[in-house]
Amino acid sequence: MKIQLLPVVLCAAVIGLAGTGCNTVNSTETAQPGYQRNMVAEKRVITDSSLSRKVQILGINATEGPGGFLKVQAELQNNTRSLHRFSYKWEWFDLSGNLVEGPTAVAVTRQIEGKETMFISGIAPSPAAKDFRLKLYENAK
């Protein structure tokens, strides 16, 4: 009797564990969005294909406010069914291509649930910053 029960208990435990690790996100939105995003043509350099599968950039849009500060927003999606932690950092460049440094050029850690989409945004530290680069990191463990 004990021998027959053991595989059943083990299977139930495995299914239970798998179930707790895969909480995906359901979402709903308007079919015809009332906004229009100014999408940016991008060039991607992927060195960590594992991370790019987990946290995929769906698109980037940018706007410039009246003060001349560039605001950039990126939409990300977790293509897996499990939660992932990642970090991102914005880098800003002036018209000559020089890096514009500032206290906001720091790695920000976020977590994204399975199949969830989320937005991350950055704002240029000065009106001189006219271009940007988004870096994504898999969180070091």
Add this chain to the structure above:
Amino acid sequence: MNRILSTSLVAASCAALFAGCASSPQATYVDPSGNRTLSNVGQINIQDWNMASETMINSLIEKQVNPGRLKSSGPDGKSILAISRIVNSTGTQIDTDMIVKKIRIALLGTGKVVADITAGLGGAEDPLAAEAKREQELLGNKKIAARPDYTLSGKIIENRAAQGNLRESTYVFQMSLASSDGLAVWEEEKTISKQGKKSAVSW
């Protein structure tokens, strides 16, 4: 012969392994703006300060500086900012300049704001600059400097929770910008929560 060879190989492998392990006590420089700095539960770490100040700065630029909402009575049409009280409501001693200085650096970097370091609740931040300003005013070389257009105040709150061996620390960073007539024109809040097992170090 074979036995001697295999023993030598095992000895060489062990030596190489231990030599590799022995390098750990050396100090290593890490990028303080990156994600490899140490973080733990129960303390505000460098990544937390970075993330809180990033949120505050982005919000200030987006909601006040970029739309041109700041009124300005300073030189070259810049707004004058003074720092008010930042209350530490956490259980640990912290230096609030870890966030305030970053905000000031960023605002000065926008070219739209200047900071008044001669005004402060506990006295002037730079007493020599305050003395020089007073002398200039007394000698009549300079008209009486404008009062700060805005003051920045805030509070840092801590909340702790535990469940079994799991510990959670939440830090709430609250900041307000008030105009000279005492009205709050900008407010922001950033909450950072960290979980970890007791005395665990996480990345």
